Amino acid sequence: MSVRQEAGMDFRYTTEQDLYRQSIREWLVKNLEPRSRAIDEAEAGIPDDIVEGMQELGIFGVTIPEEYGGCAVPGEELIYAMITISEIARADLSMSTPVYTLLSLGWSYILNKYATKELKEEVLPAVAAGKAFAGINTTEPSGGSNLAAIRTTAIWNEAKQAYIMNGEKAYVSGPKECAKLGPPSGHCTLVKTDPNAGHKGMTFIWVPAHLPGITWTTYKDMGRMGLSTGDWIYKDVELPRKYLLGEEGKGFYANMDGFNAARVLVVAACLGGAEKALEISAEYTAQRYSFGKPLGKWEGISFEMANDWMQLDMLKLNLQRGAWMICEENKNPGCFGRKEINKVISTCKCLAPTLCHDIARHGMIYHGAFGYTKETPLEMLLRGAMSYEVGAEGGLNIMRGIIARDQWGNTHNPFTA
Numbered sequence: 055m056s057v058r059q060e061a062g063m064d065f066r067y068t069t070e071q072d073l074y075r076q077s078i079r080e081w082l083v084k085n086l087e088p089r090s091r092a093i094d095e096a097e098a099g100i101p102d103d104i105v106e107g108m109q110e111l112g113i114f115g116v117t118i119p120e121e122y123g124g125c126a127v128p129g130e131e132l133i134y135a136m137i138t139i140s141e142i143a144r145a146d147l148s149m150s151t152p153v154y155t156l157l158s159l160g161w162s163y164i165l166n167k168y169a170t171k172e173l174k175e176e177v178l179p180a181v182a183a184g185k186a187f188a189g190i191n192t193t194e195p196s197g198g199s200n201l202a203a204i205r206t207t208a209i210w211n212e213a214k215q216a217y218i219m220n221g222e223k224a225y226v227s228g229p230k231e232c233a234k235l236g237p238p239s240g241h242c243t244l245v246k247t248d249p250n251a252g253h254k255g256m257t258f259i260w261v262p263a264h265l266p267g268i269t270w271t272t273y274k275d276m277g278r279m280g281l282s283t284g285d286w287i288y289k290d291v292e293l294p295r296k297y298l299l300g301e302e303g304k305g306f307y308a309n310m311d312g313f314n315a316a317r318v319l320v321v322a323a324c325l326g327g328a329e330k331a332l333e334i335s336a337e338y339t340a341q342r343y344s345f346g347k348p349l350g351k352w353e354g355i356s357f358e359m360a361n362d363w364m365q366l367d368m369l370k371l372n373l374q375r376g377a378w379m380i381c382e383e384n385k386n387p388g389c390f391g392r393k394e395i396n397k398v399i400s401t402c403k404c405l406a407p408t409l410c411h412d413i414a415r416h417g418m419i420y421h422g423a424f425g426y427t428k429e430t431p432l433e434m435l436l437r438g439a440m441s442y443e444v445g446a447e448g449g450l451n452i453m454r455g456i457i458a459r460d461q462w463g464n465t466h467n468p469f470t471a
Contacts, residue, residue: 065371067137071130075137078111082145093280094148094434099230100280104151109184113138113155117163123179124162129385132315132377135159136322143326147414147431149438150280152326154187156319157227161188161242164312165260167384168299173260177238187231190316190447191241191261191286192309195224198445199452200469201244201306202253208245208293216292217259219245219267223286225446229270230282232263239263241286244309247302258305258312260297267291277437313448314399318377320447321402324410325370327435331410332362334432335417355420362413369409373402393460404453407442414439 067075085107093100108114116134118124127134138159143152162181165188166174180186194204206221223243232239240262248255261268268291272284300308336359339350350356376398383390414436418425425432443450459467 065374067133070127071133071137074134075141078113078138079141079144081107081111082141086142086145086151090146090148090151090431090434091428093146093150095279097279099234099282100151100154105184108142108155109182113142114158114162114184115182117159118166118178118182122166122174123182125182129381131163132318132380133374135163136318136373136377139319139322140326140329143323144330146280147327147330147435147438148280149278149323149327149435149441152323153227153278153438153441154231154281156316156323157190158186158188160316160319161190161312163315164242164299164308167311168258168308169260170296170298172296177240177260180238185235186237187228187235187239187263189226189228189232189241190312191223191226191243193223193225195222195285198225199449201256201309204244204246204256206243206245206288207249208247208257208259210247211292214292216294217245217247217257217297219261219288219291219293221245221288223288225273225283226286227281227283229263229272229284229286237262237264242299242309242312244305247305251303253306254303256305256309257302258299258308259293260299261288261291261293262297265291265293276440277434278441314380314395316447317399317403318373318380320442321369321373321376321399321406324406324439324442325366325373327439328362328366328406328410328413329370331413331417331432331435332359332366334430335359335413335420338417339420349420358416362409362416365405365409366413369402369406372398373406376402396460397457400448400453400456403442403448404450404457407439408450410439411436411443 086104112125115124116138117126117131119126139152139156142155146152158181162178165177181188192201197203208217208219211218240260243259243261245257245259246255247257267289270284270286272282275283339355340348342349379390379395414432417432421430455468
């Protein structure tokens with residue numbers, strides 16, 4: 055869906071958007087796709103030459119304005135980011151490279167929206183150049199979905215002219231990437247600046263990964279093996295006021311705004327991977343014969359593939375609508391409103407990860423014993439998509455709760471008593 059034209063509704067990409075999609079697909083098919091299995095098995099991050107090639111294509115700058123080293127098209131940032139992540143996911147079914155990229159695109163978009171000019175100048179040019187990692191940091195060992203219950207604090211210290219941060223965050227992407235790239239890598243982080251004020255005491259703040267008092271460990275995940283995930287511990291970390299993202303005490307709303315943008319890209323990754331997996335299944339079932347005819351002629355296979363295609367096509371259209379709505383809302387505040395955007399984005403985030411998982415699983419079954427081997431990339435996709443089924447960027451039932459709350463009001467709000 056292109057940005058609204060005077061002639062009326064248009065479900066096509068603009069000429070420029072489609073040319074961009076074609077150019078990055080060509081490079082990704084040639085350079086990333088043949089190495090996706092090696093990235094998954096090496097567990098050593100995204101290769102430097104892949105990151106450099108993506109940077110040369112402008113990939114890391116599509117949500118960053120030119121004045122900060124990016125190449126964003128004003129008002130179309132999330133459309134280009136959505137295209138980008140979908141194409142990367144088609145090329146790397148392990149989900150390592152798409153997730154690495156979507157984090158920096160989504161959260162640099164939020165940095166540009168909420169950060170101080172000083173912070174933008176410090177972080178955004180490095181992200182656009184592929185020289186820094188930008189991520190999100192909200193979940194804690196005690197839970198993730200109920201953000202109002204977080205325990206990490208950042209209390210203002212007048213003498214030091216800094217917020218003093220203490221606490222622990224869990225299941226956070228990028229510890230090894232931050233260590234490798236160095237400053238100014240870091241995370242958009244939700245903290246409590248007034249622990250007694252509930253969600254009104256929450257503040258969104260940028261936390262550079264290399265400040266004194268920060269330590270981290272890593273987990274052994276089942277998928278996305280080319281991207282590290284870990285636990286972060288903060289002990290008396292000093293954060294000057296310049297790191298604030300938006301206003302003190304209004305961090306919950308900035309964080310939610312960020313999640314909507316990030317979920318657009320998460321869904322794009324799921325749908326891009328699912329689209330490629332369905333193509334792999336279609337090709338295999340067309341040339342593999344059983345009882346004298348292609349597997350695709352068996353209705354148990356072709357009808358299931360048709361069902362998967364229908365759901366995939368509907369979600370792609372709804373995602374394009376959601377990305378467009380966010381761009382339009384940013385240009386013309388109030389033209390849609392938070393609740394309408396929430397419902398569209400939550401619908402996509404609720405359905406896309408499971409569809410991606412199902413399409414990968416169906417494809418493995420069509421391949422028979424061959425599908426249980428690592429000779430096909432489908433098992434990588436199944437493992438990678440699971441991260442978004444289990445809750446990354448918002449649990450599936452949380453999405454259902456958001457829809458119920460924003461469609462029918464407080465009588466259907468599961469988040470209040």
